[in-house]
Amino acid sequence: MEDHATTILDTISSPDDLAGLDESQLTQLATEIREFVVDTVNARGSGHLGSNLGVVELTIALHRVFHSPHDIIVWDTGHQAYVHKLLTGRQADFDRLREEGGLSGYPSRTESDHDWVENSHASTAVSYAHGLSTAMHQRGETDREVVAVIGDGALTGGMAYEGLNNLGHSGRKAIIVLNDNGRSYAPTASRLGESLSRFRASSTYLRNRERLERLIQDVPLVGNYLERGVGGAKAALREMFEPPVFFEQLGVHYLGPYDGHDVTAVETALRAARDLDEPVVVHVLTRKGLGYGPAEADQVKHMHDVGGVKDGSYTAAFSDAMMVEAAARPELVAITAAMPDSTGLLPVAARFPDRVLDVGIAEQHAVTSAAGMAMGGLRPVVALYSTFLTRAIDQVNLDVGLHSQPVVFALDRAGITGDDGPSHHGVLDMVLLSKVPDMTIFAPSSHAEVARMLHDALDLCTDGPAAIRYPKTMPPDPADPELGVCGEGLAARRLRAGSDVCLIGVGKMLAAARDAADRLAAEGHDVTLWDPRVVKPLDPEMLADAASHRLVITVEDGLRDGGIGAAIADSLSKLAPVDGPLVRVLGVPSVFLAQGKPDAILSRLGLDADGIADEALAWIRSADRTV
16 A cells, blocks of 8 residues: 555554544544555455445444443454454554465454454354353453444344344343344345334434435345345335334344444444443444445445456356256256355346345255255255355255255355455365265366256256365366366266376365376376266275275365265275275365465465375385385
8 A cells, every 4th residue: 555644543553542533533534444444455356345344433433432352342244343453453464464374354363352253154243242241240240341243134144033032031231233234245135023023113213214214225225136035125125224123022122223324323322222231232224335436336245345256267167057057947046145146146146036046144044945945846056155054064964965855055165265264264065065865075176067067966966965066266277188178977087097106186186186196207106196076975986996006195175084085095995905005185184274375275284286296205105115
């Protein structure tokens, strides 16, 4: 960023520095924060933009009313905490936002005492607040406030309602700030409390109605690609601004709605909430992306983050394949959980609006609903990030798997993802899904394989679920004679035949295994290379061939313990229990991995060509010494 004169933001090193600012200075500070966030995210080329632009005034008000970290502020979802970080002394660290060793894109307990929860998955803050409030009560700490900021669609997740139910039942003091921007990642697929109660008018509503109507004039209506169960958008918006009886019936006091971009109004509401001795919801209305033209003009996600589906990516391949399959199969439907854009479903929704459903941040519901659709004769494809599927593994196992339903799971961002850190690495899916009976798991190693595997999953997997897992990183060059072609059906593909060492590269790791084979061949070693393609069930022909080698090395970008390499090793031990090959399983260790570029992380873990080749050479040298 360019050098600039000292700003009000430059003088803020802790929340205490906000106390002496007058109204005009607060307005100026909000402007400076928005400029800083826009400049930082655009300069980095990554990060969450729209969600942070929408909470500037709200965050200022929070830190003027409450005394963090003595008062506890929990953010849900954590990607809207950039402003919180700026006001708690981390402005200088933003030049390394989301870089290895730099500032996390989410709250981080290791980064600051002001961050209580690394809350990068949604709908959990109310439960944290209930637990923290209970702890404060049990410890007799009556001088501390517990505040949970929930919003950006997090109230579409069922866990939030579970937390509200228990919080209201307990009567414990906690303040729930509902940041209502009418969005999740994309436009929210449900209205707050729509299926639970009717809203009522109040004096608060009447006093604020004119202001609120002006505020919402530019709020985008629910798109056609969202679940058709969402009724008339205009009626929905009107109802959203009436204080719901719903909260009060749960035992949670309700205040609002307030203009979330009016610092004074929000401060007044928060002080009123602070003075109550009961759980309370403070409902504020904000606009995602406020103050930045391109974000406000983005009707899909208000520039929730920077970037989109890249041409030539695995996601783009899935999007194209879905268009083809949907045209050929009228029974095909797609389901996503608040991420229709990033999973590549927007083009499909534009052409087949009745057949793409966005259920909000509700992965458990998405999976069980898909089971019901399959029972009713549809062919559902559930498109999620790998890391978010783990929120619904019980539903995958018992609601889909136990009932042998042909649901296809399209798992984007599988493996090491990079900049978002430990919560977003998709390293659990193969371990978990491989334990679901009759689950078929596809692992494409090229762009072309995605379409073939989606077609085969729909054609061949009719008596149980299937999953296709693919990474965020770009596929190999489609012109590559070895890595740019498809296999067939459920069969593995042998790229090279040798006799010394057998390398098995799962999915994207095939490219690294191929490069390792090149290095080994250059040093005079005879190498076999397999692309398993389908990692459950494993191809018997591949296993039989591997069993004929003295050394087998498996490589995967999922957890090593209990993963696919472990399954291969177990199978080989049964095929050749006496004189079978030595099996080395290379994969991700069972640790939380910090943010960083995927290639750098994989290299440190020995999951690159050099690491694979070194593993083979170490064994070869050891074997030579014992001859």
